[in-house]
Structures are given as C-alpha cells and as structure tokens.
Amino acid sequence: MVEDFINIAKRAKQASLEIADLNAQIKNSALIAVADMIEKHQQEIFEANSQDLANAEKMIETGEISKSVFNRLKLDENKMRDMIKGIRDISNLEEPIGKILLNRKLDDGLTLQKVSCPIGVLGIIFEARPDVISQISSLAIKSSNAVILKGGKESKNTNRKILEIINLALDSVEVFPKNVIQQVFEREDVAQMLKCDKYINLIIPRGGNNLVKYIKSNTSIPVLGHASGICHIFVDESADINMASSVVVDAKTQYPSACNAVETLLIHKDFAKKDELLASLQLNEIKLVPNPENWSTEYGEKTLSVKVVNSLDEAIEHINTYGSGHTDGIITKNLENAEKFMNKVDSAGVYFNASTRFADGFRYGFGAEVGISTNKTHARGPVGLEGLTIYKYKLQGNGHIVDDYAKGLKTFHHEDLN
C-alpha cells in the first residue's frame, strides 16, 4: 500500500526544522559522504539504470517516450563522474545559511539582525534525468532545506537506487537528521504535493514546458522555474556584421535545445548588411522562418523566426509582447540604444553584444545552479544557492517595550553596524 503523501510531507517539515541550524561542517561532511558512497556503489546504479533503459526501449517502440528522453535517462561513465564531482563542488561552496545581511542598532541595547536561513521544504518534480536527484539533494543539504523528490516513471529504478545510496551515506553521518531527502513515485503524489501548502514552501519543476505550465497553474505554492525560453536577439542599425553573425550563430546552434538558445531574430530595417547576415546564418545550417504562425515559438532546434522591425522601440515592444522574460540581447555599436534596450526590455537577462547562451548559473559564477527563473519575485534568472534561502529577523533587547517609544520616553536611533 502506498503511504499517504501527507505523512511524507509532515516528516519533511520536521526534518526541515532539524536541519535548519545544522552547522556547515556537518553538512559538508554529509555531502562528501554522499559523493564517496555513490562512487563506491556506482555499479549498482548502472545496473538499476540498465533496467530502466531496457523498459524505456520498449516504450520507444510503443511511442510512449521519445529518443531524447531515452538519452537523458541514460547514465554513462561521464555523467556519473560529473554527478560525483558536482556533489563535491557543492560541498566547497560558501555557506549560504547564517549570513548577516543587516546588522542594525535600533536604540541603545536593541539590536536587529537580518540573517539568511533555509526556506523549509522543497518539492522537486522532474522528468527523465536521474542526475537531478544528486544535484538537488546536494543543494538542499547545503542550504539546510528538506526535499521531496518526484521523478519520472521511466527512471524509477535508477532514482530509487540513487536515493537509497544517498540515504545510506546520510545515515552514516552522526547527528544528521532523518528524512531530509525523501522520494515519491506516483502521479497522484504530484497532485497531493501541489495542494500541500501547509508543509511545502517551494516547488521546483525541472522539465519541459508542459510540466512547468501544468504545475504553475495548479498550485498556490511558490514555483521557481521557467515554462519557456523565447529568447531574442535584435540586430540594430549600427551592428557589426561579423559580430552579429557570430553571436546569432552561437546563440542558435551551440546547443539548440537549451532554454537560453535564441528563437527570434529581429533586424533593424536600416541595417545595411541584412542579406549578408541571413546568408551567413543559412550557411551555418540555420533554417529561417520569416512568417511564423506564432512569434512565441520555442523551436529547440536550428530554426529561427526572423522579423524586420522599423525601430528600436518596435524591437523592445515585440520582445515584451512575445518573449518569455528569459534572456534577450541587442547587437549594436550605439551605447545609448544598448542602454535603452537593457532598461526597457523586461527580462531576467538583458544582453549587449553577447550570446544569450551565457544565461547560466555556472557562467555567472554561482558555482551551482538550481535552475533559471522567469519569476518576478524571489529569484530571477539563473538561480544559485541563494535562491534556496530566505531570512529571519533576530531582535535582541534588554526588556525593551514599544510603549516607551509610543509615549516618547525613548526614540529610535537607527544605526547600521558592521
């Protein structure tokens, strides 16, 4: 019999309270123990993965899953090495919890501190890639959050085995709380998770557009992520043709299925080398679509919508209308236009003479990436560990009461301390 989701959620909440102030050294030891344990037991993980792959092959035949899902599901030596290295890298990142973000004297003997702390319980819903488990589990441990994972059914054996090994490692670390990392498997669990706002504080979907859209419209729990990446590049009148060509080719072809790949090229009507630019794109095997049915199409392959616009303003308006607020760039020699573009385009990333493909937590120097968010609250753009934290206010007094201030017996003397 499958356990009620609510019990899993309650245990996660309890675990989140226990891990909230666990010291950095214990968390880092736990991460190293997890990396070591996965390294030691990798053969078992490969075996579990083989079972999933065998099942998946049948599902390809029946059309239940695609070849690309199959590829993401497959763990090889390289992915395993990256997985293990990723966990060790996270253990080396700066401690995100307990940072003093504000230290303010309110009055004599009355001191306010704003201190970073974990969010609580994360609900992670992901599709095929089993390496998400170790990555998200490590980020959760580092940031003192508890997590409930729900992976795709096609990777069930691999996921189960990886979590078993992670928990074997965590159990070996003295004082590490139980139930920090839990996993569910049923589709019904997702529906329960989305309703569970009493115990789950943040949902992070890792998967295709439809998954993310479904989740965003079916929960009142905050969701961190992006449903789509409709990125634009606007080639301004004064753009350098070589730079324009090189940047657009990179943004479209370097990894076409990435969310930060460009989907629409906007060209100023007075850009003299328009034909040359388009020819160079075609030479690089980019299929150009001058009149797409929908200007919000995310191709995920070497196809690009192209539109000639009359002005910078029209480009900005097009992007704010059809874009997804992910990452949009301008190629220009005109600094004023670049500044206007970057101020007026309402996206997480606004780029000037650079490829949209730079939108990534590692490239930004965050060390690890939770995902890329197109939200307008909490965390936007590539999200590092900081996105898994919030803060609390600690106030220390000496019997201070508000009535003294209301009556004018005392007054506030706000002063920021170091």
Place this chain on the structure above:
Amino acid sequence: MVEDFINIAKRAKQASLEIADLNAQIKNSALIAVADMIEKHQQEIFEANSQDLANAEKMIETGEISKSVFNRLKLDENKMRDMIKGIRDISNLEEPIGKILLNRKLDDGLTLQKVSCPIGVLGIIFEARPDVISQISSLAIKSSNAVILKGGKESKNTNRKILEIINLALDSVEVFPKNVIQQVFEREDVAQMLKCDKYINLIIPRGGNNLVKYIKSNTSIPVLGHASGICHIFVDESADINMASSVVVDAKTQYPSACNAVETLLIHKDFAKKDELLASLQLNEIKLVPNPENWSTEYGEKTLSVKVVNSLDEAIEHINTYGSGHTDGIITKNLENAEKFMNKVDSAGVYFNASTRFADGFRYGFGAEVGISTNKTHARGPVGLEGLTIYKYKLQGNGHIVDDYAKGLKTFHHEDLN
C-alpha cells in the same frame, strides 16, 4: 457598463513598462505633486468620506459592518495629515531602483551586473481604510511599479475621490506615464484579478485574516502578506520577573488588535515566579485562558492563552506547531537558550528580551512599510520598499560567444568589481 478587467490589467502592464526606468527625480516630483494636491483638495476628500460614513452608519444598524470597520473608514484631520506626510516621507527615501547588487567581470570584456528593478504590476486588495490608497500608490510610484487597487465597497466614495486627486497630480507631471495607478470597485474584479497571472505579478492583500486566506488559496500569483499573527512569548526558567511582566504586558496591551500582539504565553515549569507573573498580567486587565479550545487563536483583545511547558524544546515545538511564523520571543538570562530559540523557531521575527510589538517596518528603520509577510520566499517579516523590487541581469560583452568557452579557447575569470 463596467469595463472588462482584462483591459485595465493590460493598461497597467503597459504603464509598468513605461514607469520601469523613469528617473528618480521625476518620481519624487510626482510624489510631492500628489501630496500637494491632496493637501489642496482635502475638503473634497472629507466630503466624499462623509457620504461613505453616512452610508456606513446605516450598515452598522443592519449589522453589515462593525463599529471597528466604521472607525477605520473615518478620515479625520490627524489621519489626513499623516497621509500627506507619509507621501512626502516616501519621496525622501533612498531610490530603490537601479541599485547595482552585483558587479562581476566574467572574463576580459565580459561584465555582468545584477541591477534592482520593479516587479511590474501590483494588485492591491484592501478593506475599509482609505489611507491605504495614498500609501500604496506612493510606494508603487517610488518603486516604479504600476498598481491596480480594489478597496472595500464601504469606502467607495472616498477611494474614488482620492484616486481622482492623485491622478490629477500625476497628470500635471510631464512625461509621467498614464495608468500607473488604477482602481476597480466590483467584487467580480477581485475574481478576475486573482486569475490574471499574465499581467499581474504580485498581489498584496491588506485586511483581515479571512480576506488574506481567501486570496492565498484562490490564486497562483505570488501573494505578499500574512493571514494571521499568532505570536508567542516564552518565559524561560531564568527569566527576570519584572522584565517578563513588562514585556508581556506591552506585547498584549499596547495595541491588542495589531498582528504583532502576543496571543500565547508559554512559561517554563521551573520558572519560580509563575504565580507572580500571572497576577501582574491580571492586574493589567489581561484575561488569561489556560485551556483554549485552539492554540492558534488570535484574540485581537486583552486575552492571552497560557501554557506551562516542560522545557525549551517543548516551547519551540509548540510555537512551530501552532504559530503563524510571524514574531515570537523568549525572555531569559540564558544566552545559550536564547540562541537555540532564535535558531530553532521558524518565524519571520525571533526576539530575545524584547516585546513582539517591535515587528514593524518603521521601527526596523525601513522608512515605509508595505506590510508584514509570513512568506518563506521573496520577502519575510516587515517589508519595506525593497519588497516591491526584483532584479535583472545586464551582461555586456564585445561579441562574446559561449562556443569559445565550450571549446576551451577562453576560460571564465570571475572577479567581483567594486
């Protein structure tokens, strides 16, 4: 005929894009113009308010509204003066938009800036208090957000008049965009607003528990606020009796209907002066309830649930179980216990030897307060202007492409600049 809400929302979105990069000087001039215009036309506002009060008197008779709603609705000279002063104060606050939060060289010629920017469109749903309009409108202008206001029907005339005067002032400011502040009046508009996640980025409810609970469970748009304030004070074994009494009296009686008033007193079983403490509370007209039906009761009056607990751990567990994550304090001489309490209690404010009534944006030195949030994402505790901002990443290159880094021709040299 009432206009479709969607058109109002679209105009707000457009206005939000126009005000996004309006310079600080224009915004501050606009705020001063609003304050001056309200001062000049205050008689008209009082007249509109009189109409609402006359209607409200009838509604008291029929039981549709309470006496306290009537009091909140009533504008007098003092409230008017505070309203006008509040707008001028906001114009003097530090500019919240365009702050450089991170300035990082990623590689030669490739620079990343994280810059604060507005959220976009705010939906404000509030009850009787008409002074909310000027306050929220001012905060929205200062933070370059557009806003759609929905007030209670009992203050319809006052609200309409105040907004008319605000927009008269804004129209007088050259280049100030249209439709930054709009208002709706119908109950049906609230239902539309909650569904309008394409155009509205943040909902801020200002009102009673039921309003906030309804909103939180009926929208997937982020909601900033708190449904209830179940604040606790734990009197530890080593507490000073005089401090305990003074702080609890302040926290309960200084303003009993405030959300940061204490609702539950927890006393350590070994606190020797328990009887003395309870007697002093009763002397201060506090009604003590030793066995409440519900430990999550927000009294809003001089009534206090009281429980004797066996340990600090039991106090922490009680608070994390029955509290609302608003503000909770410990009274103790034991520093270790205070630290444990502040780390383990999962609330926006954790206090040591101070009254819970300090949980307030003005007392924290934020200059203005959007509200108090019990959220675990975006903004927590008293929220100042910063809570109405998010950030975008601006990347400036010189034709940089990711392929050069993927092929190892270039490597990242992350370096934080001043």
